[in-house]
Amino acid sequence: xxxxxxxxxxxxxxxxxxxxxxxxxxxxxxxxxxxxxxxxxxxxxxxxxxxxxxxxxxxxxxxxxxxxxxxxxxxxxxxxxxxxxxxxxxxxxxxxxxxxxxxxxxxxxxxxxxxxxxxxxxxxxxxxxxxxxxxxxxxxxxxxxxxxxxxxxxxxxxxxxxxxxxxxxxxxxxxxxxxxxxxxxxxxxxxxxxxxxxxxxxxxxxxxxxxxxxxxxxxxxxxxxxxxxxxxxxxxxxxxxxxxxxxxxxxxxxxxxxxxxxxxxxxxxxxxxxxxxxxxxxxxxxxxxxxxxxxxxxxxxxxxxxxxxxxxxxxxxxxxxxxxxxxxxxxxxxxxxxxxxxxxxxxxxxxxxxxxxxxxxxxxxxxxxxxxxxxxxxxxxxxxxxxxxxxxxxxxxxxxxxxxxxxxxxxxxxxxxxxxxxxxxxxxxxxxxxxxxxxxxxxxxxxxxxxxxxxxxxxxxxxxxxx
Amino acid sequence: xxxxxxxxxxxxxxxxxxxxxxxxxxxxxxxxxxxxxxxxxxxxxxxxxxxxxxxxxxxxxxxxxxxxxxxxxxxxxxxxxxxxxxxxxxxxxxxxxxxxxxxxxxxxxxxxxxxxxxxxxxxxxxxxxxxxxxxxxxxxxxxxxxxxxxxxxxxxxxxxxxxxxxxxxxxxxxxxxxxxxxxxxxxxxxxxxxxxxxxxxxxxxxxxxxxxxxxxxxxxxxxxxxxxxxxxxxxxxxxxxxxxxxxxxxxxxxxxxxxxxxxxxxxxxxxxxxxxxxxxxxxxxxxxxxxxxxxxxxxxxxxxxxxxxxxxxxxxxxxxxxxxxxxxxxxxxxxxxxxxxxxxxxxxxxxxxxxxxxxxxxxxxxxxxxxxxxxxxxxxx
Numbered sequence: 001x002x003x004x005x006x007x008x009x010x011x012x013x014x015x016x017x018x019x020x021x022x023x024x025x026x027x028x029x030x031x032x033x034x035x036x037x038x039x040x041x042x043x044x045x046x047x048x049x050x051x052x053x054x055x056x057x058x059x060x061x062x063x064x065x066x067x068x069x070x071x072x073x074x075x076x077x078x079x080x081x082x083x084x085x086x087x088x089x090x091x092x093x094x095x096x097x098x099x100x101x102x103x104x105x106x107x108x109x110x111x112x113x114x115x116x117x118x119x120x121x122x123x124x125x126x127x128x129x130x131x132x133x134x135x136x137x138x139x140x141x142x143x144x145x146x147x148x149x150x151x152x153x154x155x156x157x158x159x160x161x162x163x164x165x166x167x168x169x170x171x172x173x174x175x176x177x178x179x180x181x182x183x184x185x186x187x188x189x190x191x192x193x194x195x196x197x198x199x200x201x202x203x204x205x206x207x208x209x210x211x212x213x214x215x216x217x218x219x220x221x222x223x224x225x226x227x228x229x230x231x232x233x234x235x236x237x238x239x240x241x242x243x244x245x246x247x248x249x250x251x252x253x254x255x256x257x258x259x260x261x262x263x264x265x266x267x268x269x270x271x272x273x274x275x276x277x278x279x280x281x282x283x284x285x286x287x288x289x290x291x292x293x294x295x296x297x298x299x300x301x302x303x304x305x306x307x308x309x310x311x312x313x314x315x316x317x318x319x320x321x322x323x324x325x326x327x328x329x330x331x332x333x334x335x336x337x338x339x340x341x342x343x344x345x346x347x348x349x350x351x352x353x354x355x356x357x358x359x360x361x362x363x364x365x366x367x368x369x370x371x372x373x374x375x376x377x378x379x380x381x382x383x384x385x386x387x388x389x390x391x392x393x394x395x396x397x398x399x400x401x402x403x404x405x406x407x408x409x410x411x412x413x414x415x416x417x418x419x420x421x422x423x424x425x426x427x428x429x430x431x432x433x434x435x436x437x438x439x440x441x442x443x444x445x446x447x448x449x450x451x452x453x454x455x456x457x458x459x460x461x462x463x464x465x466x467x
Numbered sequence: 468x469x470x471x472x473x474x475x476x477x478x479x480x481x482x483x484x485x486x487x488x489x490x491x492x493x494x495x496x497x498x499x500x501x502x503x504x505x506x507x508x509x510x511x512x513x514x515x516x517x518x519x520x521x522x523x524x525x526x527x528x529x530x531x532x533x534x535x536x537x538x539x540x541x542x543x544x545x546x547x548x549x550x551x552x553x554x555x556x557x558x559x560x561x562x563x564x565x566x567x568x569x570x571x572x573x574x575x576x577x578x579x580x581x582x583x584x585x586x587x588x589x590x591x592x593x594x595x596x597x598x599x600x601x602x603x604x605x606x607x608x609x610x611x612x613x614x615x616x617x618x619x620x621x622x623x624x625x626x627x628x629x630x631x632x633x634x635x636x637x638x639x640x641x642x643x644x645x646x647x648x649x650x651x652x653x654x655x656x657x658x659x660x661x662x663x664x665x666x667x668x669x670x671x672x673x674x675x676x677x678x679x680x681x682x683x684x685x686x687x688x689x690x691x692x693x694x695x696x697x698x699x700x701x702x703x704x705x706x707x708x709x710x711x712x713x714x715x716x717x718x719x720x721x722x723x724x725x726x727x728x729x730x731x732x733x734x735x736x737x738x739x740x741x742x743x744x745x746x747x748x749x750x751x752x753x754x755x756x757x758x759x760x761x762x763x764x765x766x767x768x769x770x771x772x773x774x775x776x777x778x779x780x781x782x783x784x785x786x787x788x789x790x791x792x793x794x795x796x797x798x799x800x801x802x803x804x805x806x807x808x809x810x811x812x813x814x815x816x817x818x819x820x821x822x823x824x825x826x827x828x829x830x831x832x833x834x835x836x837x838x839x840x841x842x843x844x845x846x847x848x
Contacts, residue, residue: 031546038542041502100678102505106514119678120540121502127539127687242549247542249499305843309517311499 178212703743
């Protein structure tokens with residue numbers, strides 16, 4: 001197993017349970033193990049009726065429609081439905097390996113029906129899986145970044161950690177995307193119409209160990225790929241967030257309660273298009289497309305306490321002019337933008353728990369819900385940057401999680417997690433779907449890898465017998 | 468105005484790096500994350516707030532049972548640059564709570580080197596009783612006294628000495644607790660809140676980890692042993708307390724005077740309690756020695772261990788006294804046992820013992836506020 005996050009661990013556990021001897025190679029040291037899984041908090045799970053922590057029902061069809069909507073159809077229905085169905089059956093197995101679920105967290109009203117929350121979040125899940133893997137006798141090596149793999153006619157032969165060659169009958173690639181490889185991001189995003197290199201201003205929300213080394217190698221070796229290198233889960237994060245591992249707490253959740261302007265103090269997208277969990281992963285990209293890759297979320301005092309408190313305090317000022325100066329944008333332009341916006345607001349009954357009827361008229365871009373005038377000081381502003389969670393460029397796969405070369409499935413090389421999430425997520429995101437993909441394909445990959453190793457054992461046995 | 472700003476700035480600088488300001492910094496991070504909400508009562512209580520004043524931090528610190536779950540689950544724990552370690556910072560705040568609310572105030576300093584304080588108090592107490600019995604009895608050994616302690620010290624002498632010290636200690640704890648209660652502005656107690664808090668305290672609900680698998684000790688694995696050993700300790704202690712109370716009733720109201728038969732209620736209660744007070748502290752000490760070094764505040768380990776060892780010594784000296792009460796060793800054993808008990812009574816308001824009272828107060832406040840409307844209406848997700 002190459003990788004040490006949720007998908008690799010699911011694969012390792014399944015393969016070990018199927019009787020294979022398993023070596024797990026985690027690039028990170030023990031204290032940073034688990035990759036982006038350590039930053040997750042829930043899994044989107046289908047259920048036809050209320051189950052333990054899951055309320056009401058979330059049918060396959062509704063789940064599929066959500067996937068279809070967020071990806072604008074850039075998905076693989078067969079594999080997406082495979083993930084959706086698997087998500088309804090994995091929690092018992094997860095519990096068996098020590099994962100604990102809990103009632104939805106406060107402030108997650110819109111996820112309480114669709115997502116099962118891990119008690120303590122993703123790091124607790126990762127810890128539980130590592131404990132279970134150790135107990136079952138999975139051989140775990142930290143600080144073991146695989147630098148290349150040896151492939152012959154579409155078959156895995158060996159992995160290299162520097163000069164060390166590790167042969168195995170079969171291999172699962174679950175080493176994440178390439179989001180922490182800044183050179184690659186830079187290359188992928190190129191230069192924009194303002195002559196800037198947008199990727200220079202990206203912050204990485206997750207692990208610093210996802211360099212995409214094997215993703216790059218496999219694609220250059222002719223493995224079939226999906227999605228493109230600019231597609232990623234990108235969130236608007238506080239500009240003061242650390243370069244890596246900022247995780248969930250640097251997110252700015254104020255967006256739908258006010259307006260967001262670019263560095264010219266102009267609005268550029270509908271802040272009230274849909275519920276925040278369905279939209280937050282779009283805003284990183286929206287900000288990335290703005291000049292300077294920077295945005296400013298502006299709210300007034302009326303909406304304080306309605307969104308999750310941000311980790312860093314925002315700028316605060318009694319007047320919009322003062323706020324603009326503090327944020328470093330043109331005060332006149334901001335005042336003008338807010339004035340136009342306020343005049344366009346048609347306030348009905350504000351309710352942030354439903355798609356309410358507060359909207360703008362004659363404004364471009366419109367704000368279609370939760371449009372309240374920004375008129376009650378003090379005003380608050382948060383500077384945001386694009387925060388990359390993970391990239392979608394991945395290896396094409398099928399229902400056996402096999403890596404494919406020119407449309408032919410490898411007999412013993414499999415892929416799971418972020419390295420193949422792009423099969424289901426061509427673009428966009430819905431909360432908790434990454435863990436659903438990682439768990440489903442991690443488990444498939446582990447099972448298939450164990451099966452491949454067994455087949456190889458038998459054929460070797462047969463060779464010995466005939467020799 | 469400028470002067471005021473300068474003062475505010477100075478105050479802020481002074482506050483930097485104190486456990487309270489560190490707790491505030493970390494809780495702001497926690498409040499934007501909230502993954503740990505399921506583990507215990509601290510995080511749900513946190514989500515009712517967006518500001519963490521010293522009073523709030525004091526309350527949350529004493530609500531924390533130092534189970535360690537949130538540290539092992541934390542994506543922002545060291546080596547992350549945010550350096551979040553809630554169990555440690557809240558333990559540091561607790562020490563400040565104990566020192567701040569100790570009565571008389573100057574005695575709060577006894578928390579600083581608490582291991583030494585307890586050791587000295589106990590040593591002096593034992594020496595005192597040995598000398599006293601040698602003086603009263605002529606020597607530390609004697610012919611068999613049929614287990615009659617009052618042949619060494621009169622009942623009234625013992626009742627006066629222990630009653631006075633115990634009374635003072637309870638008064639000191641009560642005054643400290645009353646100040647603490649006001650400090651965290653707890654509000655009115657309802658019957659249902661009181662009953663829930665009592666239940667949470669008596670069952671050590673929050674050493675269960677939220678999932679019932681228990682708390683962390685040496686690593687990220689969960690275990691119920693800390694909860695179990697604490698139960699042995701607490702209920703063992705309560706049985707011993709019951710034994711003493713029953714004996715007091717026997718003495719004053721029923722005219723039944725010690726020594727009591729092995730089959731009598733005080734002896735049975737005391738023996739069972741004593742066994743609990745051997746198993747519990749021994750287990751807690753073992754777990755404490757194995758404890759992950761990132762948990763809690765290392766400077767309080769001497770206090771924790773002194774208290775654990777003291778309880779163990781009270782119990783073992785008491786059981787030995789029971790076993791050998793009919794022999795010539797009784798006088799010496801009695802003096803030693805009384806010395807341990809006196810050492811405990813003296814340090815009750817100024818040692819680990821106090822944690823239970825502050826914890827129960829915090830649990831009670833938690834039960835009260837849970838029943839009040841939460842005015843924050845987060846609806847982002």
